[in-house]
Amino acid sequence: MNSVIGMIFVAVGLAFNVLGCIGMIRLPDMYNRLQASTKCVTMGTCMVMIGVMISAGFLHSAQLSARCIICMVFILITAPTAAHALAHGAYSFGVRLWEKSVVNRYEEDFPKKSTDQDHE
Amino acid sequence: MKQVAMFLLLLLLWVVLVWPFEAAGGQIHLVAGELVPGIFVALLVVLIMRHSIPEGFKAWINPVRLFWFVVYVGVFVFYVIKANFDVAYRIIHPAMPIHPGIVKVKTTLKTRAGIAMLANAIALTPGTLTLHAEENGDLYVHWINVKATDVEGATGYIVSRFEWLIKRILE
Numbered sequence: 001m002n003s004v005i006g007m008i009f010v011a012v013g014l015a016f017n018v019l020g021c022i023g024m025i026r027l028p029d030m031y032n033r034l035q036a037s038t039k040c041v042t043m044g045t046c047m048v049m050i051g052v053m054i055s056a057g058f059l060h061s062a063q064l065s066a067r068c069i070i071c072m073v074f075i076l077i078t079a080p081t082a083a084h085a086l087a088h089g090a091y092s093f094g095v096r097l098w099e100k101s102v103v104n105r106y107e108e109d110f111p112k113k114s115t116d117q118d119h120e
Numbered sequence: 121m122k123q124v125a126m127f128l129l130l131l132l133l134w135v136v137l138v139w140p141f142e143a144a145g146g147q148i149h150l151v152a153g154e155l156v157p158g159i160f161v162a163l164l165v166v167l168i169m170r171h172s173i174p175e176g177f178k179a180w181i182n183p184v185r186l187f188w189f190v191v192y193v194g195v196f197v198f199y200v201i202k203a204n205f206d207v208a209y210r211i212i213h214p215a216m217p218i219h220p221g222i223v224k225v226k227t228t229l230k231t232r233a234g235i236a237m238l239a240n241a242i243a244l245t246p247g248t249l250t251l252h253a254e255e256n257g258d259l260y261v262h263w264i265n266v267k268a269t270d271v272e273g274a275t276g277y278i279v280s281r282f283e284w285l286i287k288r289i290l291e
Contacts, residue, residue: 016204016208019207019208019211019212022211022212023207023208023210023211026211026216027211027216027218028218028220029220031220031249031251031262032218032220032264034249035207035247035248035249035262035264036207036211038243038244038249039200039203039204039207039244040204040207040208040211042200042244043200043201043203043204063139066136066137066139067136067137070133070136070137076244077240079243079244080239080240080241080242080243080244080249080250081240081243083243083249084239084243084249084250084251087249087250087251087262088251088252091251091252097220097221097222098220
């Protein structure tokens, strides 16, 4: 019974991981793609971990469960940090927003210096 | 003091990851060959990082803060799940209903740890990703579905659902 529930969790987690990958292909610009990959992959991987924990049994293999919980905590801390670093780096490098973007307060407050690329 | 606390924390992490216990003859033995490298590595890390350990270790040993932290984890998990269904819906919808943009929000949190925690929470909640954080509490957030372009409106949507909790935990 436990293994069935665990497999369901793993399957749902993998489905979210796949959705994150589809989002990386379908969405229009770097920042939207980061959103999809961060959110879906974070929860997908956490659900895979929970599924492994359930199918192995929490108390039956305390070692495995402890490792899974540590993995989840690290993913939840590092994934958003990495996404922030990537987004900030991409913006500093000059990756543009999608042309249908609604608003860009960041550019209003920190106007970009005109570079050679802007005149092309 | 805080070095000792960090050393114990790192050693605990090592013990959980490596699990240097061995069951033999009904008794559980500690395997020294797997524990000693952990002590060595933890000492090395504390030695290298001794200047960048954050202050305020003692403030965490406080049942009220820990209670609000548990509440925060619950709220956080709820919003993470909501965020996933939200983003998944936008991805698989044929017309892709997104209105992305970068909005500016203001937080009243003062400490760097509080702003970092808020930025982290924003990155995992529905449709938002922190792009830039200023020291004075201004956050620039990429929002996949902009509902309010002004500072106050965006703050109400994005920041207010976590700010009160983080304030109780850290400040």
